[in-house]
Amino acid sequence: MTLGTEQNIPFELLEKTRPQQQRAIQTYERILESAAEILSEGGVEKVSTNVIAERAGITVPALYRYFPNKYAVLYTLGARLMDRQNEVMVSWFQQYESDHDPFKPIHHMYELFRDTLAVTREQTAGFTILKSMRVLPVLQEPRLQSHYAMTDWICDKIAQPLGEDIPEDMKVRIRLIMELGTSAMEMAVDDPKMDEDTALREAGKMVEVYWMDYLASLSI
Amino acid sequence: MTLGTEQNIPFELLEKTRPQQQRAIQTYERILESAAEILSEGGVEKVSTNVIAERAGITVPALYRYFPNKYAVLYTLGARLMDRQNEVMVSWFQQYESDHDPFKPIHHMYELFRDTLAVTREQTAGFTILKSMRVLPVLQEPRLQSHYAMTDWICDKIAQPLGEDIPEDMKVRIRLIMELGTSAMEMAVDDPKMDEDTALREAGKMVEVYWMDYLASLSI
């Protein structure tokens, strides 16, 4: 929602009543927590309104007060998580931003991946939430929108000091880099044989040399 | 199954009776086709034994004759697809294999990605099958095993002419490269804004410069 993710949400995912009183906010949060726990224990197929409600210690109609269906619950979890990832990216960029070298952050991809992974892990079933979004038709679009927003933000930031329009192929490259980051993090987490830190460092390296090669080709 | 994927299949995924007569083989194949069609139309959540059977024009117990549950159906689809991807990789490698330069194939990653994408697309719901495997707990392990097998095969092929043991960090790099390829192909297919060929070419480029940088660092 930070970078404008909220714009085109299909109506099936829109929340119904917003919780107002303290008690309601707690209920609302417990619904989200419960859904995440179920997701982490049994995967997306075990998530149902019945099971969420039972675990949250409420009855099913109470859930329907705030969410129109289970996808709205998953969407809310996903949107929050992607927002946090956005924030990580923004503060990472600002940390390594430099007047002299607009591409300085590219030498610090490892730090971005590391921090993004950390914030994803803070959320129960964080990676499962993201993978579920990729596989559930209604949630694919919101996921894409968030990726677009992130890519555009970075492009703007880079283009600003350059004082030019962003070449379209730069956008493609940044999008690809983000996708690589995502899959490297997933691999680091899902593959027990893979050393996590090594995976992220190598992914960072890969992005760096790729970008350097691109810059070299530009100044021909 | 080409590269030894079949070894550690959890018993829940093992097929029951093998179809023997012509008629039975047709039924078996229709079950798989139907499952793929449902997958492509409504995603993994719409796949059920009831719906598969109805679409295949048989009754549910007929399905249970060959498969213990719906995951076995999805597993069979996934295993077949990954086998075909393996084959593509093997013949790609052989095509660009060179006595003079053991790393010649790395300059032709685009061709690998292109052909792998093509063979995946030949299978109805090909990418959805792969994404489903990532998200369904029972199917995660078989997926990983297949990736291991592919990585090991490539490593052996590269190590052979070098006449040495494969350094562990080379394995990590190859694994990462495969993961990047996978996600680049998925992005190329799922993101309507992304030009498919460009995405694959860039991903190929990324792998190439990454590997060249690695080789340069080795000869220090």
Next chain:
DNA sequence: TGTACATCAGTGAACGCGCGTTCACTGATGTAC
């Protein structure tokens, strides 16, 4: 070439269960005077 038999392939009907969703309702919290 015909028939009896064995094996393979698929059916009809039924089961209990959890699913999503809605209804009219009771109970809790906040507020106006």
Next chain:
DNA sequence: TGTACATCAGTGAACGCGCGTTCACTGATGTAC
């Protein structure tokens, strides 16, 4: 400070439906003599 009322939060009970799975069975195909 108390009470009457409005709004917010959550309940109990019920619904129809599709799910996975199994049973005893009929029908189709292959084979031995």
